[in-house]
């Protein structure tokens with residue numbers, strides 16, 4: 233089972249959390265992108281092979297939302313690009 237680091241409670245079992253989905257890129261202005269790009273932003277979710285930024289809700293704990301980077305190949309929680317600066 234995956235251990236997710238809550239900033240308030242420390243590392244907790246995945247069973248205490250609810251998955252909130254991957255973090256999407258910023259919303260583009262609909263007038264500034266093509267119809268295909270707009271439809272893709274609305275309907276497609278990031279699903280890379282490797283690190284992906286995800287939101288999790290500590291629903292059976294303190295109730296906070298947190299963002300982590302998870303490697304989809306190993307389910308390891310990893311440092312994301314720009315973390316550690």
Ligand SMILES: [Zn+2]
Pocket residue numbers: 238239240241242290293294295296
């Ligand atoms: Zn917590």
